[in-house]
Every structure is written in structure tokens, then in C-alpha cells.
Amino acid sequence: MLEFLKKGLKKTRDALKNRLGDLFVRGEINEEFYEELEEILISADVGVETTLMINARLREEIKNNKVKELEAAKALLKELIIGMMGGEEDVALSVPVSRPAVYLLLGVNGVGKTTTIAKMAYNFSLEKKKVLLAAGDTFRAAAIEQLEHWSGVVGAEVIKHQTGGDPSAVIFDAVSAAVSREADILLCDTAGRLHTKKNLIEEVKKIYRVMGKVIPEAPHESLLVLDATTGQNGIAQAKLFQEAIPITGIVLTKLDGTARGGIVIAIKELTGIPVKMIGVGEKKEDLHPFNPADFADALLA
Amino acid sequence: MQETFRKLRKKGKLGEKDVELALREVRLALLEADVNYKVVKEFVASLKDRAVGADVLQSLTPGQTVVKIVHEELIKLMGETQSKIAPPERGRSPGAIMLVGLQGSGKTTSAAKLAVYLKKNGSSPLLVAGDVYRPAAIEQLEILGEGAGIPVFSRGKIDPVKIAGQARREAEKKGHDYLLIDTAGRLHVDEVLMGELERIKANTDPQEILLVVDAMTGQDAVNVAGSFHERLGLTGIILTKLDGDTRGGAALSVRQVTGCPVKFAAFGEKIDAFEPFYPERMASRILGMGDVLSLIEKAQEVMDEEKSRELEKKLRSQTLSLDDFLEQLQQVKKMGPLENLLEMIPGFNAMGKGLKNLSVDERQIDRVAAIIKSMTREERQQPEIINSSRKRRISMGSGTSVQDINRLLKQFEQMKKLFKQFGALEKGKLRKQKSFFPFK
Structure with missing residues (x-):
């Protein structure tokens, strides 16, 4: 077994916090500092290229601002990352003038699309909104049942067809139903699909087109759900889904583990897609708006 | 990555600095493939020791030597042999197999796939629906089991420790030889749920616990695998979603952290998209070099370096004969079906499937060989002397037509011309072209 593991098998986020905290209180701003910073960022899945870019920008900032103190350097770094992640930009979901607001959720298998929909439905129900759910995952065994379970919990009706049916047909019906029943919100679930499967990406395009047939502006948000444990493949996911349809935001899930989801920085740099929400647990309350400052803190804590 | 090694190939010799440069690229490639930062660090350090100490110039180009060492070490790390599920031990039948992991890693699907795999190999597995937390997880396993004709043991949403115990007795009674226990996805830092897995383990005495x-x-794979291994003592890994374009460096991280072999690879939504893990394939995939590595190995096996050098000399001096041509053809044939070889060239794969339709007729090579073999020694050395009566004789001897012979002679001339042009270019470029085929 590796040496570092013997030492650090019990490495939790807290232990990490202390070690990284140390980085910024002792020593000076030297090459070792940048090397350690590189390790921190790469270990958080930021990726080599983006890490080197952040490092280079920080060097420049430190030089321009004549910073000598580590605390000040840390503040600069945090500002840098906040800026890269959109700063003060509004992450609220776009709401159309006339209801319903139609939101489409997409992603590879197992990232937490259905759970995210449940949490969104719960949040909207707190705002006394009338929510409909579209069971667009007609592929995976028991996916419809999973959504129906949540519909009971959060009190939102499900529009569904049979397993094996055409997902765009379900979505078409759901958008029409949302209009006729005067729902405030329609949340559309879809089957998990790898971005490399051409036919499944074509299916996404079709779903997208079909929505526009009922409501020309729909979907009002197309959200890519991304698992925070994802590594560099997240970039390919974002790029290929965005090639299919315009992705308006990312939902970063499973941030309650030890993964820090640094890949979203690279994704933002490369595609411009902002993170809009984060998932931090399995309970219906565990979905929050994305906050760049908190994200930067957790990344560097 | 490929670019770096191309650069190296152009150089005649590989000094210590070159090794360092190459290893820097290896480090980058591995990090881009999501191998954990620290795993990469240790790996690259060990590589340096070996590369600098090795006889770099022994019959291989320097670039090939580095590729070879990196690849060999990667395979060593991934586990050199394939490991399988052992038959249930005596007194331990049914052999219980627990599937554990994070949410969304693909446990339920993998459980069903593993059951199908075991059934195909003559076993009679019982699936156990132990994920009592995720809504509809039990239904999912039941549907998958039903579709594959494999019985599923479920008791609804009661304590999964109890379910596992009851399932064990059921399997004994009904004569199942394996018990495949699906468990709920959980975070490695979730004390309560990790404790539950420990109790399922205690209650079923599993012969395998597969993560x-x-x-x-990404990078977090080491934390996840480390925690699961520490709590449960894993025996193996199932790697899922390999049908995407991920390089899959997590496989290396997890393997390093746990010391457990990756036993299975899952690569699709179909129930039979599941097979034993091939460490060598994974090593190539993580390096991100297509199958260029196997190409090197194959070429290295059959290509006689001395002969190549002679050929290069002949190319330079324009004394290439049809004998040399035949020699090359035979060497190429030894390397296996041409289509396979073409696919191994990274560029070919990158160009997409369309190009793969460009099939190379192996019989064509046999025909060319027959023609050359029907020539006299003189004719092979000096093709210019082949007149029409000689052509008729050759065509009779080789069972081909005069047109075939004309075509061959024309191609041979064109090739000589081509090499003449290369010869006019800088010598460094000629080195790359010392074989007729671009992949030597």
C-alpha cells in the first residue's frame, strides 16, 4: 500500500482543512507555496490546465498587488476563483412571463437527476407553486416508480407513459398538461445517458424540439446534472451535451462527500456554463443555490 | 502524449534529460486521466529510477523504450493477470458476494450483470435486494432479475442486515451457489451506513466484497476506496460506465489504494455488457495512446532491427530491390491481420469508423509475394530488365495476370520515387520512414 495512505487513510475533510489551512499561515510565498497550491487544486479535480492557469494568474496578482502576506495571497486566490465562477452573477432559474416554467434535467447515468428533481419540486412546493413532474426516463427499470415515490412525498403530479415508451412523447404530453392544468412549474426527468452515445444525444435534441412545439420558449432552463466526484470527463460531458442543446446551467450533486467538484471551474472556463445549484445530501431539503464564495472556501478550506 | 513520443522518436539518443521530459508528459497524461495526484507522483518517481537505469538504446528507438517502460509498469500496477470470481469455498456455499459503493456508481445494474455472467458460466446465483433506501431500487432489481431469469430475494424495506441473513438461508435451502447482495449507495464518510455494511458482512460471511x-x-476515488477498504476489507473492484470516453484513471488509483484487483468491467446498458477486466487494455486506455503500445510490441517482436538498418541504407543509396520489398511484406504479414494493424494506429481511430471500411486485402499480399517469388534473382535485383516475355513467364509461374505484374512493378517504381523525395529531405525525416509502413 502507498505510503501516503498509511498516513492518511482517515483523511476526512476536516483533516484536509487543517493541512491546507497550514499552507496559508506558515512559511512565505515561494515556489513551495505554488507547488502545494497546485496539489490542492489538482486533488480537487480542477484539472492540470486550469490549475496552471489559476497559478499563473495568482502569481501575476500577487506581483501586481505587491502582496507579501500569505493571508492576503489566500484572499487574492479566493477572489480569483469566485471571479472565475461567475462572481455576483444571478444563479436564479429563469422564470417566463406566463406560466408554466419548464425545466429540463439531463446528465450521464447515476449523477442524481431524479433526486434533484424531487428536491427542486420540494423547494417549489414551499413557495406554494403548482408543480408537475414529467417521467422522461422511460428506459431504466423502475425509474418511473422512483419518480412516483417522490411525487407522493412532495405532492406533485407525475405525467408518465410506460417504460420503454418514447421519451419525447411523454415530454410533449407533460408540457401540454402543464399548460392546460395551469401548473407553475414543469420538471422534466430524462434517462441517464453517456454523452458519447450518438442516438441518445439525438433523443435529447428531439425532446428539446418537442418542448418548443408546445411552448416556443421552452425549456426555460436546460440543466446538466453533474456528480461532484466526476473527474476530467466532466468537461467532455458539458461540451457534448452543449453541442446537442443549449445548456443553461449545472447542478453539482453529491457535494456532501469528500469530493470538491473542482471540475466545474474548468467547465465554466471552457464552456461558460454556470453552476446554478448544488446537492449536499439525500434529503429533500438538500438542494441549494450555488454560491461562488462558499464554493471557493470549500475548495481551498 | 503522442506528440511527445513522436518528438522523442525523432531524436537519435535519449539522455537523462529526455527521460525527465518524457516523464513530465507521462505525469500530465496520467493526471488528465484522473489518476490521483499522489499515485502519479509515486509512479513517476519509480519510473524514473527504471528508465534512467535501463539500457535505453537496446535495439529500440528511445521513444519506444520510454513507452515500453511506462506501459509495463502500468500493467504491473493494474495487476498482471486477470482475476476471477472463485468457486464457493467448501462449507461456505452459497458464496456470498456483496456489492458496495457510492450512490449512482451502478451497483444494482452491476449486481444483475454479475448474476447473468455467473449464470452463463454454469452457476445458480440468487440476487438480494438490499438497497432499502433509494426509492424503487428494489423494484429495479426485481425487474432486472425477471428479465434475465434470475431469482431475486426481497423483503421490502426492512433492515438489510436481516434481509441478507434470510437470503442466505433461502439460498442454502434452494441450492444456489452464489448470493449476490445489492446494497444501498452510501458515502464513505457516513458512519451509520458504513456500520450497516459491516453488519451485513458479519451476517453473511461473504467471500467477495466488490467495490x-x-x-x-476523479481524484476522490482514493478517499472513497480507502475508506471502504479500511472498513470492510474489499476483495475486488467492478469498474462501470467504461463505454464512455473517460480515460478511467480512477482504476489505477483505486487499485493502488486497496491493492485489490479490478475484476470486472461494465460498459453499457445491456445486461451482458459486462466482462472480466483486462489490465493491459486499461493501462493503454489510461495512457491515452490508442493501441499504439500493442503495435510497438508487435512490431518489436517481428521486425529485425538489423534488416531494417540495411534497408534504410538501401533506401538512401537507391538500391532497393524487389527482394527487399518481399521481405517487408512478409514481416508485415507476421504482424497479423492488416485491418487490426491499421486500427492500432492512433490516427486511424481518431479519423472515425468511416476509414475502417478501407479494408486491406490480405490475399493481395499473397499474390504480390507469389509474383516476386516467380522472378529470377536477377529480375528481383533489377526490375528494369523484366520485358513482356519475362512477364508472361512470371504470370504463368505465379498464377496471376500480366496486368497484376505491371501493377506491382509500377507501384514499386512509385515507391522508389517516393523514397527518393524523402531522401532529398532532411535526414531526420528519413529515419522515420525507414520502413515502408508509417508505424515502425
């Missing part, structure tokens, strides 16, 4: 890992996992 299901999403191949797209």
Missing part, C-alpha cells in the same frame, strides 16, 4: 466504481470518478 463498484464509476470509471469517470
Whole structure:
């Protein structure tokens, strides 16, 4: 077994916090500092290229601002990352003038699309909104049942067809139903699909087109759900889904583990897609708006 | 990555600095493939020791030597042999197999796939629906089991420790030889749920505890695998979602952290998209060099370096004969079906499937060989002397037509011309072209 593991098998986020905290209180701003910073960022899945870019920008900032103190350097770094992640930009979901607001959720298998929909439905129900759910995952065994379970919990009706049916047909019906029943919100679930499967990406395009047939502006948000444990493949996911349809935001899930989801920085740099929400647990309350400052803190804590 | 090694190939010799440069690229490639930062660090350090100490110039180009060492070490790390599920031990039948892992890694699907795999190999597995937390997880396993004709043991949403115990007795009674226990996805830092897994283990005495890992996992794979291994003592890994374009460096991280072999690879939504894990393939995939590595190995096996050098000399001096041509053809044939070889060239794969339709007729090579073999020694050395009566004789001897012979002679001339042009270019470029085929 590796040496570092013997030492650090019990490495939790807290232990990490202390070690990284140390980085910024002792020593000076030297090459070792940048090397350690590189390790921190790469270990958080930021990726080599983006890490080197952040490092280079920080060097420049430190030089321009004549910073000598580590605390000040840390503040600069945090500002840098906040800026890269959109700063003060509004992450609220776009709401159309006339209801319903139609939101489409997409992603590879197992990232937490259905759970995210449940949490969104719960949040909207707190705002006394009338929510409909579209069971667009007609592929995976028991996916419809999973959504129906949540519909009971959060009190939102499900529009569904049979397993094996055409997902765009379900979505078409759901958008029409949302209009006729005067729902405030329609949340559309879809089957998990790898971005490399051409036919499944074509299916996404079709779903997208079909929505526009009922409501020309729909979907009002197309959200890519991304698992925070994802590594560099997240970039390919974002790029290929965005090639299919315009992705308006990312939902970063499973941030309650030890993964820090640094890949979203690279994704933002490369595609411009902002993170809009984060998932931090399995309970219906565990979905929050994305906050760049908190994200930067957790990344560097 | 490929670019770096191309650069190296152009150089005649590989000094210590070159090794360092190459290893820097290896480090980058591995990090881009999501191999954990620290795993990469240790790996690259060990590589340096070996590369600098090795006889770099022994019959291989320097670039090939580095590729070879990196690849060999990667395979060593991934586990050199394939490991399988052992038959249930005596007194331990049914052999219990627990599937554990994070949410969404693919446990339920993998459980069903593993059951199908075992059934195909003559076993009679019983699936156990132990994920009592995720809504509809039990239904999912039941549907998958039903579709594959494999019985599923479920008791609804009661304590999964109890379910596992009851399932064990059921399997004994009904004569199942394996018990495949699906468990709920959980975070490695979740004390309560990790404790539950320990109790399921205590209650079923499993012969295998398999961690299901999403191949797209990033740096955190070491924390996850480390925690699961520490709590449960894993015996193997199932790597899922390999049908995507992820390089799958997590496989290396997890393997390093746990010391457990990756036993299975899952690569699709179909129930039979599941097979034993091939460490060598994974090593190539993580390096991101297509199958260029196997190409090197194959070429290295059959290509006689001395002969190549002679050929290069002949090319330079324009004394290439049809004998040399035949020699090259035979060497190429030894390397296996041409289509396979073409696919191994990274560029070919990158160009997409369309190009793969460009099939190379192996019989064509045999025909060319027959023609050359029907020539006299003189004719092979000096093709210019082949007049029409000689052509008729050759065509009779080789069972081909005069047109075939004309075509061959024309191609041979064109090739000589081509090499003449190369010869006019800088010598460094000629080195790359010392074989007729671009992949030597």
C-alpha cells in the first residue's frame, strides 16, 4: 500500500482543512507555496490546465498587488476563483412571463437527476407553486416508480407513459398538461445517458424540439446534472451535451462527500456554463443555490 | 502524449534529460486521466529510477523504450493477470458476494450483470435486494432479475442486515451457489451506513466484497476506496460506465489504494455488457495512446532491427530491390491481420469508423509475394530488365495476370520515387520512414 495512505487513510475533510489551512499561515510565498497550491487544486479535480492557469494568474496578482502576506495571497486566490465562477452573477432559474416554467434535467447515468428533481419540486412546493413532474426516463427499470415515490412525498403530479415508451412523447404530453392544468412549474426527468452515445444525444435534441412545439420558449432552463466526484470527463460531458442543446446551467450533486467538484471551474472556463445549484445530501431539503464564495472556501478550506 | 513520443522518436539518443521530459508528459497524461495526484507522483518517481537505469538504446528507438517502460509498469500496477470470481469455498456455499459503493456508481445494474455472467458460466446465483433506501431500487432489481431469469430475494424495506441473513438461508435451502447482495449507495464518510455494511458482512460471511466504481470518478476515488477498504476489507473492484470516453484513471488509483484487483468491467446498458477486466487494455486506455503500445510490441517482436538498418541504407543509396520489398511484406504479414494493424494506429481511430471500411486485402499480399517469388534473382535485383516475355513467364509461374505484374512493378517504381523525395529531405525525416509502413 502507498505510503501516503498509511498516513492518511482517515483523511476526512476536516483533516484536509487543517493541512491546507497550514499552507496559508506558515512559511512565505515561494515556489513551495505554488507547488502545494497546485496539489490542492489538482486533488480537487480542477484539472492540470486550469490549475496552471489559476497559478499563473495568482502569481501575476500577487506581483501586481505587491502582496507579501500569505493571508492576503489566500484572499487574492479566493477572489480569483469566485471571479472565475461567475462572481455576483444571478444563479436564479429563469422564470417566463406566463406560466408554466419548464425545466429540463439531463446528465450521464447515476449523477442524481431524479433526486434533484424531487428536491427542486420540494423547494417549489414551499413557495406554494403548482408543480408537475414529467417521467422522461422511460428506459431504466423502475425509474418511473422512483419518480412516483417522490411525487407522493412532495405532492406533485407525475405525467408518465410506460417504460420503454418514447421519451419525447411523454415530454410533449407533460408540457401540454402543464399548460392546460395551469401548473407553475414543469420538471422534466430524462434517462441517464453517456454523452458519447450518438442516438441518445439525438433523443435529447428531439425532446428539446418537442418542448418548443408546445411552448416556443421552452425549456426555460436546460440543466446538466453533474456528480461532484466526476473527474476530467466532466468537461467532455458539458461540451457534448452543449453541442446537442443549449445548456443553461449545472447542478453539482453529491457535494456532501469528500469530493470538491473542482471540475466545474474548468467547465465554466471552457464552456461558460454556470453552476446554478448544488446537492449536499439525500434529503429533500438538500438542494441549494450555488454560491461562488462558499464554493471557493470549500475548495481551498 | 503522442506528440511527445513522436518528438522523442525523432531524436537519435535519449539522455537523462529526455527521460525527465518524457516523464513530465507521462505525469500530465496520467493526471488528465484522473489518476490521483499522489499515485502519479509515486509512479513517476519509480519510473524514473527504471528508465534512467535501463539500457535505453537496446535495439529500440528511445521513444519506444520510454513507452515500453511506462506501459509495463502500468500493467504491473493494474495487476498482471486477470482475476476471477472463485468457486464457493467448501462449507461456505452459497458464496456470498456483496456489492458496495457510492450512490449512482451502478451497483444494482452491476449486481444483475454479475448474476447473468455467473449464470452463463454454469452457476445458480440468487440476487438480494438490499438497497432499502433509494426509492424503487428494489423494484429495479426485481425487474432486472425477471428479465434475465434470475431469482431475486426481497423483503421490502426492512433492515438489510436481516434481509441478507434470510437470503442466505433461502439460498442454502434452494441450492444456489452464489448470493449476490445489492446494497444501498452510501458515502464513505457516513458512519451509520458504513456500520450497516459491516453488519451485513458479519451476517453473511461473504467471500467477495466488490467495490463498484464509476470509471469517470476523479481524484476522490482514493478517499472513497480507502475508506471502504479500511472498513470492510474489499476483495475486488467492478469498474462501470467504461463505454464512455473517460480515460478511467480512477482504476489505477483505486487499485493502488486497496491493492485489490479490478475484476470486472461494465460498459453499457445491456445486461451482458459486462466482462472480466483486462489490465493491459486499461493501462493503454489510461495512457491515452490508442493501441499504439500493442503495435510497438508487435512490431518489436517481428521486425529485425538489423534488416531494417540495411534497408534504410538501401533506401538512401537507391538500391532497393524487389527482394527487399518481399521481405517487408512478409514481416508485415507476421504482424497479423492488416485491418487490426491499421486500427492500432492512433490516427486511424481518431479519423472515425468511416476509414475502417478501407479494408486491406490480405490475399493481395499473397499474390504480390507469389509474383516476386516467380522472378529470377536477377529480375528481383533489377526490375528494369523484366520485358513482356519475362512477364508472361512470371504470370504463368505465379498464377496471376500480366496486368497484376505491371501493377506491382509500377507501384514499386512509385515507391522508389517516393523514397527518393524523402531522401532529398532532411535526414531526420528519413529515419522515420525507414520502413515502408508509417508505424515502425
